[in-house]
Amino acid sequence: MIHFAQAAFAAILAHGEADFPHEACGLLVGVDDPDGVRRIAVARGLANVREPAAKHHRFLIAPEDLLREEKRVRGEGREIVGFYHSHPDHPAVPSRYDLEHAWPFYSYVVVAVHAGRAVEALAWRLSDDRSRFDPEALVKGD
Amino acid sequence: MSVSILIPGALRGFIDGRAEVRVEATTAGEALAALTAEHASLRPHLFDDAGVLRSFVNVYVGDADIRTLAGMATPVPAGSEMMIVPSIAGGSPQPGLTHEEIGRYSRHLILPEVGMEGQQKLKDARVLLVGTGGLGAPLGMYLAAAGVGTLGLVDFDLVDASNLQRQIIHGTRDVGRPKIASARDRLADINPNVKIETFETRLTSANAMEILRDFDIVVDGTDNFPTRYLVNDACVLLGKPNVYGSIFRFEGQASVFGMPDGPCYRCLYPEPPPPGLVPSCAEGGVLGVLPGIVGTIQATETIKLILGGGSPLVGRLLLFDAWTMKFRELKLQKDPACALCGPNRTIDGLIDYEVFCGIGAETTAAAAPAAITATKLKQRIDAGQAVQLIDVREPHEAAIARIPGARLIPLGEVVARAGELDPSREAVLHCKGGTRSSKAIAALRDSGYTGPLVNLTGGIGAWSREVDSSVPTY
Numbered sequence: 001m002i003h004f005a006q007a008a009f010a011a012i013l014a015h016g017e018a019d020f021p022h023e024a025c026g027l028l029v030g031v032d033d034p035d036g037v038r039r040i041a042v043a044r045g046l047a048n049v050r051e052p053a054a055k056h057h058r059f060l061i062a063p064e065d066l067l068r069e070e071k072r073v074r075g076e077g078r079e080i081v082g083f084y085h086s087h088p089d090h091p092a093v094p095s096r097y098d099l100e101h102a103w104p105f106y107s108y109v110v111v112a113v114h115a116g117r118a119v120e121a122l123a124w125r126l127s128d129d130r131s132r133f134d135p136e137a138l139v140k141g142d
Numbered sequence: 143m144s145v146s147i148l149i150p151g152a153l154r155g156f157i158d159g160r161a162e163v164r165v166e167a168t169t170a171g172e173a174l175a176a177l178t179a180e181h182a183s184l185r186p187h188l189f190d191d192a193g194v195l196r197s198f199v200n201v202y203v204g205d206a207d208i209r210t211l212a213g214m215a216t217p218v219p220a221g222s223e224m225m226i227v228p229s230i231a232g233g234s235p236q237p238g239l240t241h242e243e244i245g246r247y248s249r250h251l252i253l254p255e256v257g258m259e260g261q262q263k264l265k266d267a268r269v270l271l272v273g274t275g276g277l278g279a280p281l282g283m284y285l286a287a288a289g290v291g292t293l294g295l296v297d298f299d300l301v302d303a304s305n306l307q308r309q310i311i312h313g314t315r316d317v318g319r320p321k322i323a324s325a326r327d328r329l330a331d332i333n334p335n336v337k338i339e340t341f342e343t344r345l346t347s348a349n350a351m352e353i354l355r356d357f358d359i360v361v362d363g364t365d366n367f368p369t370r371y372l373v374n375d376a377c378v379l380l381g382k383p384n385v386y387g388s389i390f391r392f393e394g395q396a397s398v399f400g401m402p403d404g405p406c407y408r409c410l411y412p413e414p415p416p417p418g419l420v421p422s423c424a425e426g427g428v429l430g431v432l433p434g435i436v437g438t439i440q441a442t443e444t445i446k447l448i449l450g451g452g453s454p455l456v457g458r459l460l461l462f463d464a465w466t467m468k469f470r471e472l473k474l475q476k477d478p479a480c481a482l483c484g485p486n487r488t489i490d491g492l493i494d495y496e497v498f499c500g501i502g503a504e505t506t507a508a509a510a511p512a513a514i515t516a517t518k519l520k521q522r523i524d525a526g527q528a529v530q531l532i533d534v535r536e537p538h539e540a541a542i543a544r545i546p547g548a549r550l551i552p553l554g555e556v557v558a559r560a561g562e563l564d565p566s567r568e569a570v571l572h573c574k575g576g577t578r579s580s581k582a583i584a585a586l587r588d589s590g591y592t593g594p595l596v597n598l599t600g601g602i603g604a605w606s607r608e609v610d611s612s613v614p615t616y
Contacts, residue, residue, distance in 0.1 A: 023233060058233035063200040063207065067227050070150065074161070079151055087234035096259075098232040101198070103152035108232070 001037050002082070002107050002123045004140040008043040013118035015045045016086030016111040022055035023048055027066070028082035028107060029073050038081055038107060038136075044069065058097070059085045082107030084121075089114055092122040094133045102126045107136055143220035145173050152228050156184040170203055171214030173224055188226070190402075192485075198229040238262065243335060247289050260449045261289060265335075267448045270294035270357035272345055272373055274325040276423070276433030277363030277387050277440060279311035284441040286329040286336045290448070293329065294357055296341040297321045304616060308430035345369055347492040350376040359447055360400075361385040361440055365423055367414040368495035374399060374407035375492055378483050383447055387440040390420070392429050392465040394436035397455050397474065398443050400483075404456035409477035417500040418581075425577065432464050511583040513597045516608040519570060523547075530569040532556075533602075534582040539574065543614045545605050548572065556582045557589045565593025572598035572605070574616070 008028070015024040026045040032038050046069070048059040061083070073080055083106060087095075092112035094102070102108060104126050112120045124133035147163050157163060163180075167173035178185040188199050195201065201208045202225045208216040218224060239247070239261060250256040256264075267290050271278050274297045285293060301309075301316045301324050309321075316324035322340045329338055341353055345364075354360055354376050362373045362384055370388070377384035377400040384400035386407060399406045439460065446452040459472040482489045514522075522529055533540060533548040540550050551559050553573070563569050563586075571579040576599055583595045598604070606613040 025230075025232075027230075054233075057235075059231060061230040063202075063227045063229060064205070066230060067200075067202050067205070067225055070148065070225065070227070074148070079161070081151060083230050085232055090234040095233060095235040097235070101229070101231040103228050103230075105152045105155060 001137040001139065002040060002109075003037050004040045004138065005042075006140055006142050008040050009121070009140045011043045011045070012084045012109060012111055012121060015043075015084075016113040016118045017116060019048070019086065020113045020116045021088045023050075023057065023059040023086050023088060024111070025059040025061055025083065025085040027061075027069055027080050028084060028109065029076075029078050030081050031078055032081065040081070041078065043084060056088055080106075082109060082123075084109040084111060086111040086113045086118075092120045094124050099126075099130075099133060102130070102133070104128075104130070108133065109138070143168060143218075145218045145220070146223050147173060147177055148223065148225040150226060150228055153184060153187060153226060156187065157181045167218055169214065170201060170208045170216040170218055170224065173218055174201065174214070192402075198231075200227040200229060201225070202227055239265070243289065246333075246335075250288070255451050256449060260451075263448050263450070264289045264445065265291040267359070268292040268294070268357045269444060269448075270296065270354060270360045271363055272296050272360065272369065273363035273365070274309075274311060274321045275299070275305065275363060275365065276308045276389060276428065277437040278325070278361075279309045280434050280437035281361055281363055281441045281444070282311055282325055282329055283332055284438060285444060286333045288441075288445055289333065290336065290444075292337045292339060292357075294339045294341065294353070295322050295325055296343065296345050296353060297325070298342060298344045308428065308433050310434070345372060347372060347494060350492060351380065354380055354382060357382065359383050359385065359444055361387075361444055363387065363437065363440070365389075367420075367499045368501060370407065371414065371498060372492065372495045375482060375489065378406050379491070385440045385443050385447070387433075387436045389428055389432050389436050390423065391426055392432060392463060394432055394439075394462045394464070396436055396439045396443070396460045396462075397458060398447070401454070401456045403476075405474045405476040406480065406483045408482045409480045410459065410474055412477070412481065414499040418577075424575070429464055432462075435462060435464065511580055511595060511597045513599045514570060515599050516604040519598060519605075520609045528567050530564060530567055532563070532569055532571045532579075532582075534571055534573050534579050535602075539616075542616050543602060543606070545572065545602055545610075545613065553578050553582050553585075557585050560586055560589060560591050563591070563593060565591065568594040568596060570596045570598055573601045575601045575603055 025048050026043055028040045029042040030040040046061050046065050048055055049062045050058045050060045070080055087110055092110040094110060108124045109121055111118050123136040123138040125136045127134050144164055145167050149157060149161055163177055165173050165176035167176055190196055203216055203218055203222060247261050250261050269285060269290050271282055274295055299321050301312045301319050301321055303317050305312055311328045312324045320342060322342045326338050326340055350372055360377050360382055364370055374384055382400055383398060386399050387396045443455050446454050457474050459474050461470045478484050481487060531548040533550045534553045534556055536552050571582050573579040580597050583597055603615050606615045
């Protein structure tokens with residue numbers, strides 16, 4: 001289960017709407033509780049560094065951005081536990097391309113943005129054999 | 143010296159959940175070797191089978207990516223901090239198939255090996271065709287019909303009447319148009335869903351990387367050695383498959399180069415043949431249907447690479463002889479000593495392929511013979527000058543078209559029959575385009591012939607254009 005602070009959840013929806021019709025992307029900062037709940041305190045938007053012609057259906061986070069954020073988050077005693085990105089005019093379900101580029105451990109949150117409005121956000125985690133994404137229950141609250 | 147390596151969350155499962163590991167090392171390579179020696183299950187996530195760092199894994203020393211420094215040899219001073227940074231990417235599905243597309247591709251969709259998923263892969267694919275000639279014609283037409291989403295076309299030539307015998311992408315009304323415009327119209331007619339990107343230029347060392355970069359697969363439909371080596375080298379340097387085909391007279395070849403586990407064209411032919419040894423189709427001729435067969439083999443291989451199924455022509459050279467109607471297959475090994483794709487590669491950028499293939503050097507090495515234009519030759523004949531006109535083409539070519547008064551002595555016989563020439567008078571030699579007559583003059587000189595010899599620039603083709611249009615061009 002993944003638990004979002006209200007502000008963090010609102011931030012990823014707002015980011016998806018702001019960057020429409022391009023894909024928005026960013027990282028999820030939090031901690032894994034001993035009871036198995038992944039608690040997201042902060043969602044931080046990052047630049048989609050894909051070429052302009054591909055941004056409407058692809059995203060890429062620059063490794064130097066991730067390096068900088070990883071060091072900052074470690075300094076705060078938290079960690080990067082996942083990433084989010086938007087699917088402009090597509091459902092909040094990971095694509096084959098998402099699956100081919102996915103890493104274990106991280107939560108992948110996909111925000112469906114239809115005609116500029118964020119309509120849904122779903123969380124996913126790569127299965128152990130990397131063959132598929134399994135849904136992860138998403139709750140929000142403070 | 144002690145170095146710390148910061149581990150991202152994705153990889154901690156392989157190192158007992160630790161976020162940081164300290165190792166003794168002086169280079170980045172040593173540090174990663176020490177890390178994976180201690181945690182063997184981590185190794186396949188960082189390195190491929192050949193021991194090369196995976197493309198979606200970045201390693202930083204301090205704030206710098208080791209790929210921008212000395213790679214694995216990048217020094218790591220004592221107390222420095224390394225970090226493994228995963229590449230994070232993804233995206234939404236491409237637009238699915240429309241009802242029109244489902245109807246159009248139905249014979250593909252009911253093949254389990256293609257299906258909706260495969261057809262979507264074809265739609266998402268970006269394929270570059272180098273050349274829209276004999277091989278490019280069937281390639282472009284079948285790939286467009288198959289629903290390859292984006293086709294790039296590179297050509298700089300104009301459609302000539304002599305192309306129509308085999309380049310079926312161009313029609314009679316297209317003669318004189320840029321090939322790329324004619325090809326674009328034909329492909330759009332076959333399948334308006336295909337996005338066509340055109341590059342009306344000669345592919346060169348200066349533009350090849352930029353043009354090839356945005357495509358998934360490159361298909362080589364060129365007819366000359368410099369471009370073939372250029373395409374091969376650029377594909378290997380960019381890590382892109384190169385679907386190769388070549389044709390001559392009745393024989394064709396095809397293979398798939400540039401795959402990570404397969405050979406490249408240089409593994410097969412490290413050096414080009416001496417210039418002039420292998421004639422081009424313009425000089426040697428080609429059966430018109432032959433590029434149709436070889437080009438459709440290339441199209442088939444391209445589609446299989448996109449679908450990711452079947453047995454591709456990787457590590458295999460397919461040889462076809464249309465005259466005997468036989469296919470043969472040679473096994474090709476990746477050459478460990480290959481200067482381009484071997485482990486100790488010495489070629490790390492594109493070179494001047496004209497120089498590499500000895501073109502240019504050839505014309506400066508052999509002193510160019512005296513030459514005359516067709517117009518000047520006509521003036522001399524009209525003025526009553528006693529010119530001996532010698533045609534060094536083959537008899538079957540002379541049957542197509544002749545310059546009146548020319549005596550036929552084929553290139554292969556010209557030295558033996560030099561006695562038929564009068565060395566006290568000037569002899570003007572001609573062929574189809576000027577190359578063979580130039581060789582004939584060099585051969586006569588080497589044999590000790592002393593009379594004046596002059597080459598007709600542009601051969602019988604120039605005669606037809608400049609002097610007498612009743613002589614057909616071929």
